[in-house]
Amino acid sequence: MPVFVSPGVTAVDLATFLVQCLNAVQYGLLLFLLASGLTLIFGIMGVINLAHGSFYMLGAYMAFALSPLFGNNFLLMLLAGMVLAALFGYVLEWVFFSYLYQREHLQQVLMTYGLILVFEELRAMLVGNDVHGVPVPDWLAGSFGLGGIMQYPWYRLFASGACIVLALALYAVVNRTRLGMMVRAGASDRDMVRGLGIDIRRLYRTVFAAGVALAALAGMIAAPMASVYPNMGASVLIICFVVVVIGGIGSITGALVASLLVGFVDTFGKVFFAELAGIGIYVLMAIVLVWRPEGLMGRRA
Template identity: 50%
Template sequence: MSTLLLLQVMNGVQFGILLFLVAAGLTLIFGIMDFINLAHGALYMVGAYLMATFAATTGNFWLGLALTLPAMLVVGLLLELGIFRKLYQRPHLDQVLATFALVLITSELVKMIWGAAPLNVPMPESLSGSMPLAGPMRFPVYRLAIILAGLGLALGLWYVIGRTRLGMLLRAGASNRNMVSALGVDISRLFTVVFAFGAMLAGFAGAIVSPILSVDPGMGDSILILAFVVIVIGGVGSVRGAFIAALLVGIIDTVGRIFGPMLLKMAFDPAVANQLGRTLAPMLVYLLMIAILCWRPNGLFGRSHAK
């Protein structure tokens, strides 16, 4: 039992890292720009499709990844300059409607270009094995590589936001956008950088998950919902909060789906326990969100800030 728990915790950490990669850019966009972007999940999906295309074209996973990152940066720049910049001063309802329309458009474009059938990306041979975890349990090396890559990016973001001039401007912009603009900072350029980098992070998450999940037109929908849960739990605008919340959500969601039915079997018939467990397990992260918001209405590391 303990070995199975350790395995599921590791799987939950890996899932949490993916959530963090999506939520980190989203929390910066939401926290600094006060912009609700429902199309962020579509960027995750586009990153996976570009990865599938580049990996198939070059025949090399690493070269495909190296091409996907700048391509997603360009996609983010084009979207920000061409569409989102016009929505910053609009009400949140307009932003929700416009970005939801972009989700539908992107989904149809993906189907037109790549088709509706799921795509698969071959796993790099150097990361295709598994390592002993405990007893007979083994953990895939590729999933461990995802965890390490996510931790490296989290440390990089911590350094940039906490130790550089750009990070100082981002923190100041999240606290008081008007004051930063009055001090002579080009807010439009700052927004462009934030949005493009957020798009690249989402695309990177889609690219690295493509060898272990099928690439399909609806893959961005579910992770977007969980990404919003993450930034609400962690606190809007807090990358540290997004990281901790993503790990919490990833572990609780993964462990709950496996051990929930097992625990319910102690009190219910196995068939009833399985059905009840499948029903209750997806609710655990939302119950966690409610509990944390009752305790800290602004999230774990959130704060009220003037716009």
């Protein structure tokens, strides 16, 4: 998920600052789609899923495979990709992850790392190791001016808007529906949920499928902004865990706040402190953990 930087700009003026703010928000919101699924899976199911970044890669490659079929029907392609990813996640939880709940975290880490290797081999056999590009749909091509020589792509603005809509929809589902009530209860006390007679297996599969769909959607949205390449999920996995730790395990609101914080720290760190940009988000995580070990929105033990 690279940051867009306008060429020919050397001084940080108001227009440049605005572009970087848009970059930070867009990056943070896209990161939220990834991290929200991870924090739900970790917070409710108690599974450390190192393969979550592979679902992001899956979405990017689905965009590459589906874009010739759908053409300019980009929204329809995103919907089809989400449905396929959710079905894949539901089956994967049933076949594989349902056996991890009672395992120790070390076993979960090793087994989900094994999944990464399996996904990478399958990707190599199906599409090869070449780098691919996904075209921006015609109706989102081009850019608009932000004063002077500054230009900002319409597609990046669309990506931010789509992520905001999905964040609002996710908030409504988690906080205003019966399913959301069960999800929040499962994040607080899994044993109580079982005691109330709720089908915890179905809840787990639904949550896992939603997490896979969100990660894949993030990959599909990011694909036209960057290349689709092997092992691309590894580059976002660690940042996702940083977001989950900063926001608090199991907290959707915390994931949103942490994603935006990471987006601003990473984006402006690359602008003002290029030499130290790589450690900025980890310094942020260290500060938050010293202040609140459970994360910004996490529950106190």
